[in-house]
Amino acid sequence: MTPLDFDARHLWHPYTNISDPGPMHLITQAKGVWLTRDDGVRMIDAMSSWWCAVHGHCHPAITSAMQAQLAQMPHVMFGGLTHEPAIELGHRLVSMLPDGLDRIFYCDSGSVSVEVALKMAVQYQQAKGRSERTEFATIRGGYHGDTWKAMSVCDPVNGMHGLFRGALSIQHFVPRPTIAFDKDWTDDPVANGLGALEALLETKNDRIAALILEPVVQGAGGMYFYHPGWLRGARALCDAHGVLLILDEIATGFGRTGALFGMDHADVVPDIICLGKALTGGHITMAATVASEPVASGIGESEPGVVMHGPTYMANPLACAAAIASLDQFKQRDWRYEVREIASQMERELAPARKLPGVVDVRILGAIGVIEMEGRVDTAVAHQRAPETGVWLRPFAHNIYCMPPYITTSDELSRVTAAMVSLAGDMR
Numbered sequence: 001m002t003p004l005d006f007d008a009r010h011l012w013h014p015y016t017n018i019s020d021p022g023p024m025h026l027i028t029q030a031k032g033v034w035l036t037r038d039d040g041v042r043m044i045d046a047m048s049s050w051w052c053a054v055h056g057h058c059h060p061a062i063t064s065a066m067q068a069q070l071a072q073m074p075h076v077m078f079g080g081l082t083h084e085p086a087i088e089l090g091h092r093l094v095s096m097l098p099d100g101l102d103r104i105f106y107c108d109s110g111s112v113s114v115e116v117a118l119k120m121a122v123q124y125q126q127a128k129g130r131s132e133r134t135e136f137a138t139i140r141g142g143y144h145g146d147t148w149k150a151m152s153v154c155d156p157v158n159g160m161h162g163l164f165r166g167a168l169s170i171q172h173f174v175p176r177p178t179i180a181f182d183k184d185w186t187d188d189p190v191a192n193g194l195g196a197l198e199a200l201l202e203t204k205n206d207r208i209a210a211l212i213l214e215p216v217v218q219g220a221g222g223m224y225f226y227h228p229g230w231l232r233g234a235r236a237l238c239d240a241h242g243v244l245l246i247l248d249e250i251a252t253g254f255g256r257t258g259a260l261f262g263m264d265h266a267d268v269v270p271d272i273i274c275l276g277k278a279l280t281g282g283h284i285t286m287a288a289t290v291a292s293e294p295v296a297s298g299i300g301e302s303e304p305g306v307v308m309h310g311p312t313y314m315a316n317p318l319a320c321a322a323a324i325a326s327l328d329q330f331k332q333r334d335w336r337y338e339v340r341e342i343a344s345q346m347e348r349e350l351a352p353a354r355k356l357p358g359v360v361d362v363r364i365l366g367a368i369g370v371i372e373m374e375g376r377v378d379t380a381v382a383h384q385r386a387p388e389t390g391v392w393l394r395p396f397a398h399n400i401y402c403m404p405p406y407i408t409t410s411d412e413l414s415r416v417t418a419a420m421v422s423l424a425g426d427m428r
């Protein structure tokens with residue numbers, strides 16, 4: 001049995017049929033933007049391996065920080081023990097995040113950080129004597145992870161609500177913000193969609209602990225970019241109704257949208273933020289849930305006084321070391337310039353796709369480029385032709401999209417955009 005045969009027979013891949021997994025590539029090396037297959041074929045990782053590898057794979061500064069940490073202490077439990085990497089990473093995060101958002105809970109993946117944020121919200125409301133507030137509000141088209149509670153706040157149609165109906169707790173959905181990122185804002189609550197949120201919070205706020213959103217960019221739920229004005233309005237409505245605001249910056253954080261965080265476009269500060277994906281520059285799994293002081297002290301000063309969560313690998317030192325080195329890169333390189341250059345080159349080079357039949361929209365925000373198709377895109381076709389185009393793309397639903405590493409050169413990016421436009425042309 002070849003390694004690929006074994007894989008096809010025994011290994012589950014994400015959202016992939018184990019009986020019919022489709023084309024699969026055996027990758028033996030990932031360096032910079034390049035993935036190398038066992039037969040030497042190279043492909044640019046235009047997905048940054050799902051938003052993560054923003055500085056490129058196998059970054060020398062990150063891997064050497066990890067090697068040093070590995071020799072010292074790969075892991076110790078975080079209950080009753082602490083360590084320099086956790087403390088040092090804490091310093092970096094506190095200085096990067098807005099004032100007042102500074103009580104850090106480390107966890108092992110994005111979905112878990114969402115679970116922790118939702119728990120914190122319920123515990124905070126309980127601490128304030130509002131124990132009926134156990135439900136959540138969100139917008140349609142969102143994605144917050146695959147664990148049970150996170151799944152319940154994902155889009156009810158394109159998420160997994162149909163399949164798990166009955167097993168998922170009911171949450172409250174309002175329509176996706178109507179005004180796109182680059183369109184003109186209007187304060188009319190019907191036209192901007194905030195009216196629906198207001199109506200929900202007015203009638204159900206006694207049951208709602210928090211509103212959870214991906215700020216400005218909805219990722220896996222549809223690659224939609226909405227107007228920062230909506231976020232500002234949502235913040236004000238949450239405040240008026242005693243509802244906490246949780247921002248899921250797992251995909252948008254660390255420069256991807258052109259701002260350090262998605263929330264910066266709106267100058268909004270949440271009560272709780274979720275970070276993940278690019279936190280370690282794509283080198284090892286790690287996430288964090290960061291709460292404001294009032295949320296943290298509210299939980300701390302009431303029964304049971306602790307956040308009811310404690311991952312075994314909480315604050316894993318190896319992951320902390322990777323994250324510190326990754327965050328250092330944001331100081332050492334001009335990431336704003338890199339992202340801006342990627343955005344303007346994508347504007348130029350994806351524009352021709354607008355004229356292709358079957359293309360509904362082409363949109364770019366920061367280092368995210370999307371070609372939205374009328375029909376569903378066949379992921380297997382993209383995977384099949386990747387070795388030939390030298391570009392690794394993983395389209396889903398109606399979208400052919402990329403979020404390349406910030407270090408992608410102009411020549412490399414031209415290959416990515418060409419592969420996207422040609423895929424769009426062949427997809428109708």
Ligand SMILES: *Cc1c(COP(=O)(O)O)cnc(C)c1O
Nearest residue numbers: 109110111143144145219250251
């Ligand atoms: C990927 C993602 C998650 C889940 O993170 P995992 O590390 O895959 O558990 C949650 N929210 C958003 C916005 C994401 O993009």
